[in-house]
Amino acid sequence: MSIAAVLTREPAAPHLISQASELTNHLLQGCHSIKHLKLIHARLLRLGHGDDHYLLNSLLRSSLASGLPAYARLVFSSIPHPNVFLFNTMIRGLVSADLMPDTIRLYSEMRLTGLLPNNFTFPFVLKACARLLDLEMGTRIHTHIFKSGMDLDVFVSTSLVSLYAKCGRLRDARFLFDEMPVRNVVSWTGIITGHMDNGQMEEALELFRKSLAMDLSPDSFTLVRVLTACSQLGDLRTGQWIHQYIEDRGMDKNVFVDTSLIDMYTKCGNMESARRVFDLMAEKDVVSWSAMIGGYSSNGLPQEALKLFFQMQSARIRPDCYTMVGVLSACARLGALELGQQASRLMDMNEFLSNPVLGTALIDMYAKCGSVAKAWTIFEGMMERDLIVWNAMISGLAMTGHGKISFGLFSQIVKLGIQPNGNTFIGLLCSCTHSGLVEDGRRYFNTMTQVYSLTPRIEHYGCLIDLLGRAGMLGEARQLIKDMPMEANAVIWGALLAGCKIHRDSHLAEEVLKQLIELEPHNSGNYVLLSNIYSASGRWEDAARLRTCMVEKGIRKTPGCSWVEVNGMVHEFRVGDKSHPLSEKIYAKLDELGKQLKSLGYMPTTEVVLFDIEEEEKEYSLGYHSEKLAIAFALLSLGPEGTIRVVKNLRVCNDCHVAIKLIAKVTGREIIVRDNNRFHCFKEGYCSCNDYCWNWKERSRKRKKTQKVDFVPGGTQPAAITQALKISTQIQVGGISAAATSGLQPISAVVDAVEKDIRQNKKSKWDKVDRDVKSTQHSGAHDNLSAVGVHAAHLSAANTSAGYTAFV
Numbered sequence: 001m002s003i004a005a006v007l008t009r010e011p012a013a014p015h016l017i018s019q020a021s022e023l024t025n026h027l028l029q030g031c032h033s034i035k036h037l038k039l040i041h042a043r044l045l046r047l048g049h050g051d052d053h054y055l056l057n058s059l060l061r062s063s064l065a066s067g068l069p070a071y072a073r074l075v076f077s078s079i080p081h082p083n084v085f086l087f088n089t090m091i092r093g094l095v096s097a098d099l100m101p102d103t104i105r106l107y108s109e110m111r112l113t114g115l116l117p118n119n120f121t122f123p124f125v126l127k128a129c130a131r132l133l134d135l136e137m138g139t140r141i142h143t144h145i146f147k148s149g150m151d152l153d154v155f156v157s158t159s160l161v162s163l164y165a166k167c168g169r170l171r172d173a174r175f176l177f178d179e180m181p182v183r184n185v186v187s188w189t190g191i192i193t194g195h196m197d198n199g200q201m202e203e204a205l206e207l208f209r210k211s212l213a214m215d216l217s218p219d220s221f222t223l224v225r226v227l228t229a230c231s232q233l234g235d236l237r238t239g240q241w242i243h244q245y246i247e248d249r250g251m252d253k254n255v256f257v258d259t260s261l262i263d264m265y266t267k268c269g270n271m272e273s274a275r276r277v278f279d280l281m282a283e284k285d286v287v288s289w290s291a292m293i294g295g296y297s298s299n300g301l302p303q304e305a306l307k308l309f310f311q312m313q314s315a316r317i318r319p320d321c322y323t324m325v326g327v328l329s330a331c332a333r334l335g336a337l338e339l340g341q342q343a344s345r346l347m348d349m350n351e352f353l354s355n356p357v358l359g360t361a362l363i364d365m366y367a368k369c370g371s372v373a374k375a376w377t378i379f380e381g382m383m384e385r386d387l388i389v390w391n392a393m394i395s396g397l398a399m400t401g402h403g404k405i406s407f408g409l410f411s412q413i414v415k416l417g418i419q420p421n422g423n424t425f426i427g428l429l430c431s432c433t434h435s436g437l438v439e440d441g442r443r444y445f446n447t448m449t450q451v452y453s454l455t456p457r458i459e460h461y462g463c464l465i466d467l468l469g470r471a472g473m474l475g476e477a478r479q480l481i482k483d484m485p486m487e488a489n490a491v492i493w494g495a496l497l498a499g500c501k502i503h504r505d506s507h508l509a510e511e512v513l514k515q516l517i518e519l520e521p522h523n524s525g526n527y528v529l530l531s532n533i534y535s536a537s538g539r540w541e542d543a544a545r546l547r548t549c550m551v552e553k554g555i556r557k558t559p560g561c562s563w564v565e566v567n568g569m570v571h572e573f574r575v576g577d578k579s580h581p582l583s584e585k586i587y588a589k590l591d592e593l594g595k596q597l598k599s600l601g602y603m604p605t606t607e608v609v610l611f612d613i614e615e616e617e618k619e620y621s622l623g624y625h626s627e628k629l630a631i632a633f634a635l636l637s638l639g640p641e642g643t644i645r646v647v648k649n650l651r652v653c654n655d656c657h658v659a660i661k662l663i664a665k666v667t668g669r670e671i672i673v674r675d676n677n678r679f680h681c682f683k684e685g686y687c688s689c690n691d692y693c694w695n696w697k698e699r700s701r702k703r704k705k706t707q708k709v710d711f712v713p714g715g716t717q718p719a720a721i722t723q724a725l726k727i728s729t730q731i732q733v734g735g736i737s738a739a740a741t742s743g744l745q746p747i748s749a750v751v752d753a754v755e756k757d758i759r760q761n762k763k764s765k766w767d768k769v770d771r772d773v774k775s776t777q778h779s780g781a782h783d784n785l786s787a788v789g790v791h792a793a794h795l796s797a798a799n800t801s802a803g804y805t806a807f808v
Helices: 005-007 014-029 034-046 053-065 070-078 082-094 099-111 122-132 135-146 154-166 172-179 186-197 201-213 222-231 236-248 256-265 271-280 286-298 300-316 321-334 337-344 349-354 356-368 371-381 388-399 403-415 422-435 438-450 459-470 474-483 490-503 504-519 524-536 540-552 583-600 615-623 626-635 654-667 696-705 716-726 749-773
Strands: 560-567 568-575 644-648 671-674 679-683 729-731 738-739 803-808
Touching: 034 053, 034 070, 053 070, 053 082, 053 696, 070 082, 082 099, 082 122, 099 122, 099 135, 122 135, 135 154, 135 459, 154 172, 172 186, 172 459, 186 201, 186 222, 201 222, 201 236, 201 388, 222 256, 236 256, 236 271, 256 271, 256 286, 256 679, 271 286, 286 300, 300 321, 300 696, 321 337, 337 560, 349 356, 349 371, 356 371, 356 388, 371 388, 388 403, 403 422, 422 438, 438 459, 459 474, 459 490, 459 540, 474 490, 490 504, 490 524, 504 524, 524 540, 524 644, 568 626, 583 626, 615 716, 626 644, 626 654, 626 803, 654 671
Parallel strands: 644 671
Antiparallel strands: 560 568, 560 644, 568 803, 671 679, 729 738
């Protein structure tokens, strides 16, 4: 009989018992409609069962299970004399509904009625105190437990252990745990989790080993926790041991355990083992797919991440927030703007704008693909901007060379009362480095400690050392390394070595290399960079001897690779690569471009080819660098107005930099190149870096005389963003004046005015192109060289298979 029939018919005395039985069955089966619950409650009252605690308890459980705690509380309040059984049902239901304050109040009401809580009451009330971090109430309940004699109950004791650990009283938690006469798997998991919550990962793993020594059989939740500890420690060896234990006990078929294994292996950098676990999973949920995709992306394998994402789509698994973060991160690493946009369309844009995690990933993707205008649009539309969102936009502006605009955002953070963190200042210091703002960089570095009481991390020192080194202040940079409160790592020394290369200080470079070889004996980039310094100084024998040493030690240099996205496919090129199906047309296009460039006065900058060979051979070597091949292919494949976006794993050399400026001029195209150091947006014969990377002293001199127009990658000029940041007030932060805005405006409103300004400045800019072409500039790293940087997202060259690669 249907529930409607039971509820609507009139009661008859012979059928009272049978109807009550039917209503009980309906309640046990579960009701999901408040209308039905009200009808059942009314029927119970009409049948005279309004004081039947068993039936009322079933009604309360159905109400709570249906997500109707308010109605359950209303029913409960109408019961004249509820017993402990009913109180426990309500307390458990309120905890499940995450209504912790209501749980504590109900417990207090229970005490006032004179009822004594039992071993089913305390665990849930203590859980509510732990969630609220209400140690005072938890301690009071502990006294109630002690007086009632429930302190020896294993479940109550475990809840007390979890409470004290959650509230930061780990010593008290450990004392209670050690005093427990009986410990079950939940008790061990509770104390292990307590140590992890307090950052004591090694102690958590040691407790797990002790539990195994006592013949305890861990459950899936325990294994997930200890694998998480291994992930956070990067302890691959212990993680492999736990994996072997899981396989020996036949627990490797649990989707949660397998996903934790994948997460552990990816965070330890062992993608082969992670993929093996993933492939052997009988059941894969969206979390498993997300863990694997995110692992590939974070370990420098963006192509594999996207391939797996396409497999996930074929399996008809709908991506969630974490999947999308991994996919967008992979697209950002490859500079695959079109793929990133296609992936983002799988979710509603409101999800991005309302979720800071998703919004940050989308901002980062657009910025790293060179479309800072679109990144700004997403930032401007975010419904909630936490500090991570602000930091993402500041970093995006920094990497594209728009330091002053990032300073404006920082001023806005200050005006809004948001406390900046270390990552905020990393973005600001990167802005100073890319723009050559030495004094501003020093001020921001000092502001960290003097204004915000932040302790500079090694990354902050690395940024400042890189800034000083590029500015030629090598002595000050060397002294800063000596004064650092921590030991310098390879990134710090690498930044100084890069400065030595720019300013050709071979003596300091030799000293730095000794430190680097000790820290990274198998890093080819360090050897190659010093070899290039020798070559640039004419010390050919020293350069040859160093390269011979590399061969003897089996050290191979990282090959230069460039990626370009065309029609949703990412194509990979290497120097002199002829494996692409369109190689013949690509090389013909390069030859055609070469003739056009020479007609404008271009001469190959052969000094960047740091080998003792003939000039003609050097010119041939320069002509077919990977970024030039990628650009030629894009010119053949894209429409006449499409922006060309290239990503390179090494630094763009001086010759390619000059050549691409002219290619952008003769083709009328916008070309965006992201190398392992920064963005270069080439347009109308100019680069957004203002040639800062190649001749710092010359650029500083020219900057005092002329005002250059910078280009924002993605077609929108920086003046537009600057105008969008305007407001009547000015804030002085660390000695730097920047606009502080009370509201952000869309860039589109000012684009027309900006373009008019550009047209007015065009004539003076064209005259300068010819002077730049004829000028001799310092050398940079090219396809055969390796550069060291501390700011850009370094692209992995793990895929060492030579030749052309494309994927959809």
